[in-house]
Amino acid sequence: MNHTADYLKGIIENNAQPDALNWLEDTREKLQEKVSALYIGFSSSSRYFQKTPLNLSSAEAEKADALCPGFQPGGWDLLQTVRVYILLEYPFADAEEQCAVFTKLFDSADIHEQVSLYSSLPLLPYQEVMVPQAREGLRTNITTVFDAIALQNPFPAQYFREEAWNQMVLKAVFMQRPLYKIYGADERTNAQLATMLTLFAHERWAAGRKVMPELWRFVGPFIDESNFADIEKVIAEGDGLEVEAAYLACETSNYQKAVQIRKEIDQNNVGSADERWQQIGEQFYLQHS
Amino acid sequence: MLMYIDPHIHVTSRTTDDYEAMRQAGIVAIIEPAFWLGQPRTKVGSFQDYFNSLVGWERFRASQFGIKHYCTIGLNSKEANNEALAEEVMELLPLYAGKEGVVAIGEIGYDDQTAAEDKFYRLQLDLAKEMNLPVMIHTPHRDKKRGTTKSMDVCLEHGLDPKMVIVDHNNEETVEEVLDRGFWAAFTIYPHTKMGSERMVEVVKRYGSERIIVDSAADWGISDPLSVPKTANLMRERGISDEDIRLTCYQNALTAYAQSGQMHESDWLNPTAVDESQKLHGNSILRGGQEPNADRRSDIVEN
Numbered sequence: 001m002n003h004t005a006d007y008l009k010g011i012i013e014n015n016a017q018p019d020a021l022n023w024l025e026d027t028r029e030k031l032q033e034k035v036s037a038l039y040i041g042f043s044s045s046s047r048y049f050q051k052t053p054l055n056l057s058s059a060e061a062e063k064a065d066a067l068c069p070g071f072q073p074g075g076w077d078l079l080q081t082v083r084v085y086i087l088l089e090y091p092f093a094d095a096e097e098q099c100a101v102f103t104k105l106f107d108s109a110d111i112h113e114q115v116s117l118y119s120s121l122p123l124l125p126y127q128e129v130m131v132p133q134a135r136e137g138l139r140t141n142i143t144t145v146f147d148a149i150a151l152q153n154p155f156p157a158q159y160f161r162e163e164a165w166n167q168m169v170l171k172a173v174f175m176q177r178p179l180y181k182i183y184g185a186d187e188r189t190n191a192q193l194a195t196m197l198t199l200f201a202h203e204r205w206a207a208g209r210k211v212m213p214e215l216w217r218f219v220g221p222f223i224d225e226s227n228f229a230d231i232e233k234v235i236a237e238g239d240g241l242e243v244e245a246a247y248l249a250c251e252t253s254n255y256q257k258a259v260q261i262r263k264e265i266d267q268n269n270v271g272s273a274d275e276r277w278q279q280i281g282e283q284f285y286l287q288h289s
Numbered sequence: 290m291l292m293y294i295d296p297h298i299h300v301t302s303r304t305t306d307d308y309e310a311m312r313q314a315g316i317v318a319i320i321e322p323a324f325w326l327g328q329p330r331t332k333v334g335s336f337q338d339y340f341n342s343l344v345g346w347e348r349f350r351a352s353q354f355g356i357k358h359y360c361t362i363g364l365n366s367k368e369a370n371n372e373a374l375a376e377e378v379m380e381l382l383p384l385y386a387g388k389e390g391v392v393a394i395g396e397i398g399y400d401d402q403t404a405a406e407d408k409f410y411r412l413q414l415d416l417a418k419e420m421n422l423p424v425m426i427h428t429p430h431r432d433k434k435r436g437t438t439k440s441m442d443v444c445l446e447h448g449l450d451p452k453m454v455i456v457d458h459n460n461e462e463t464v465e466e467v468l469d470r471g472f473w474a475a476f477t478i479y480p481h482t483k484m485g486s487e488r489m490v491e492v493v494k495r496y497g498s499e500r501i502i503v504d505s506a507a508d509w510g511i512s513d514p515l516s517v518p519k520t521a522n523l524m525r526e527r528g529i530s531d532e533d534i535r536l537t538c539y540q541n542a543l544t545a546y547a548q549s550g551q552m553h554e555s556d557w558l559n560p561t562a563v564d565e566s567q568k569l570h571g572n573s574i575l576r577g578g579q580e581p582n583a584d585r586r587s588d589i590v591e592n
Contacts, residue, residue, distance in 0.1 A: 046389040047550070051561045077561070108337065108384045110344035111567075142349045144567050 004067050004123050005088040008081055011054060015078050020048040024082065028089050035101060038090045042083055042105060043113065051077040051112065068122055070154025070183045076119065083116035088123060095126035102133060111142060118148040121155040131159050138168055146175060150182060157184025166193040169218060173200065176288065179214040180274075180281035186217075186252075194222035198230055213238075213245035214281050220249035223258045231258065241287075245280050248273060292557075295517045296320045296542035297396075297425070297457060297477065297504035300358070301339075301347050302327075307507075307514040308354040314518035317557045318357040320546060321347060322396040322425055324365050327509045333377035336364075340385045348390065352567040357557045359546070361395035361425050362386050369409040370401070379412060386420050392546040393417070395425025396457065399436045402429060407443075414447040423548050424454045428463065430482060437463045441470055455502065455545050458483055464492060468500060473545050475502040478516035486520040490527050498533040502541045 013021060024045075030037035056064075056074050064071045073081065092098040105117055118137050121130050134156065137149050150156065150172050156165060165188050172179055179185065197218050201211045216234065223231060234246040250258040251273060271279070293316045300308070300321055311319075321343055330336060343360040351358035362385040364378045386394060394417040399406050417424045424444070429436035437456065444454050451471035458477045459467060467474040476492065477483040484492075489503060505516035513519070521538045525531075546552050556564070 043384075044387050047387075051564075053562050108341065108381075110341075110388050110390070111349060112389060114345070142346065142567070 002088070004071075005085055007063060007067055008073075008085040008088065011056070011060065011073070012049075012078070012081055012085060015052070015054065015081075016049060023048050024085075027086060031086070031090050035090070038086065038101065039104070041086050042116075045082045045086065046079055046112070049079045049082045051079045053077055054081060068154065070157070071122055072152040072183075075152055079112065080116045080119060083113065084120040084123065087117075087120050092125055095129045098124065098126045099129055099133075102130070106133065111144060114140075114142075114145045115148040118145065119153060121149070122153060122158070127155070128159055130155075131164070134159075135164055138171060141175075143175065143177075146171070147177060147181075151177060152181050152183060154183045156182075157188055162190055162192065166190070166196060169193060170196055170200065173197065173212060173215055176212060178281045178285050179212070179217065180278040186274075189218050189221050191222050194219045194227070198227045201230060210242075213241045213284055214277065216245045216249035217277055220252035223250065223253040223255045225255075228255065228257055231261075235261075241280055241284055244276075248276055248280070291315045291518075291521070292317045293517050293521060293538050294318045294320075294542045295505050295507075295514070296455075296502060296546065297322055297475065297506045298514060299324060299506070299508035300351060300514075301342065302509035303507060303514055305350075305354070308351065308356065311514055312354045312356055314515050316356060316518065318359065318543075318552075319351065320359045320361060320392060320542070322361040322393075322427075323363050324396055324427075324508070325367050329368055329371065330374070333374060333381065336378050337381055340381065344385065344388050344390065349567060352564065357560075357564075359390045359392045359552055361393040362388075362391050363393075363395045363397045363413055363425075364409055365396060366398050366400035366406045366410065366427060366429070369406045370403055372405050375405065375409050379409065382413070382416060383420075386416060386422060390551055391422070392549040392551050393423040393425045393455070394420075395423075395455075396427035397424065398427040398440050399429045400427075402432065402436055402439070410440075411443060411447060414444060414449060417453075418447065418449055422453075423546055424449065426454060426456045428456060428458045430458070433458075433460065434462050438466060441467070441472060444472075453548060457504070458506070460484060461488070461492065464496060464501075468496060473500045473502060473541070475504055477504055477506040478520050479506050479510075479512050481511070486516070486523045489520050490524050490529065493524060493529055493533055493537060494527075498536040498541070500541060501537050502545065503537050504542075 012024065027037060027041035031041060054073060054076055061074050064073050102117065105113070109117060118134065121127065121134060124130065134149055137145060140146050150168050156168055160168065169182065172182060197215050201215065204211045219227065231246050231249065234242050238246065247261065250262045253259065295316055298319050298321060300319060323340065323343060340362060348358040362382060364375055364382065369375050385391060394413050397410055397413045399410065414424060426440050428440060440456065455473040455475050456467045457475040459474045464474050476489055478486050478489055483506070493501065503517050503520050505512065505514055507514040507516065517538050521534050524534050543552065543554060
């Protein structure tokens, strides 16, 4: 547990001024004694640390993943890192206390504090009890708060049941978030989600709109006679990215016609499927931001 | 592009059309003071949710239109008269006053000038002093001149530096004393009840631009969220210098509220990646790919 806190402390030390670090050490000592120091420190850390990007080295990023698979602080900012560090240094007695403290923090949290609280979930001593809070967080319409839970965070893949997982992915599509950043996306695909997303695509098409190409990643393993026409439609009518996504989706399918399409295309594509989905996602995101 | 700040606007009550128009008119930053909502609240939880929206949802909503949103936290004078509730709100204030983007304790002051209003005004002045935050004073609409004098007297009695106090809703009758005593003098350009923009031009001609601030206080009433840029335009038409316009409609508000340490010009000139990432991408207000500033005069509703 405290390996993670030490790891974050090392990153903070590389990025902050001595007086801010003194304040942080002072805060750490006080919160061993009383919970009020946690509340004060969590909130007022914005007076000492900026929201500057971390710029992790690749070694630091790898170390994060070794500490906790899927933990990716590469997108964090310094203030967020400090806030999570403070949370990890508090000696929670049990799950009940952790829930009570988090409820209190959430009750008065501003946007950045919410982001910090949600990004700490996969690092907490008691994680499973936080599932209802994570689901509540996903009801937000504030992009950065939604992203803190749904993107580059291993918590949902590890703890969400299928229903919660599916709602999260569907909402990420609806909010046009970069889906390749959803951790564990391929492991958690399921037939129900594929159906939901296909129906979503029908709705969008009926309204004369397009769907994001990354959506087909979640449909690929469940291509069958009921939805193969949709794949064909994308290949026939889609733009470059959409066509590429449809073919890429076919690569995870065992459905006869999809396998045939796969054989017909030139396999000159470089990179793993993961990398190619990421490229599609990044390019789409660039076009639409 | 000219930049304006509206340092007093209750955007919680305004529409996205207003936000678009504000952005197009050059407003880059706004301050939303905590106030009453047109009717009294009955539970402390309503205050907590309101404060949450000031540091949360409304701040996000403003960011969608490229406007940087700050707020002030306080118990307004009208609701100070429900003493039991006011006591509970006082306990909440320290939780919020220290948050990021909270640039003052406010808007606080007198309405009917009751004993209860006086009590909670003083308590909040002490809080502002303790937290080293500026104060935004709402001067009363009725018995304004004496209420304004008293508001300043009490500030000095509590050891506040006039440089840390912005006295708002001034008029021709109050401005001189406010400036003479070293306080900031804010004017609210609000139809019928407060200042008109033509009168504002005359005030600047007479008193200059030092420590004078223009705002709209646009809210749930008949009011104009473009009061600041419109007043600036009128000043320009009537021969007020560009520098005086810059000071009264932008720089003075920034100088006054930057004393909180929570407001920097770089916030809108060079926003951080975190702030930028809230803008424009697949969000709930500008649905997928919708551009802000779309022409809304057509009968065709875009989708």
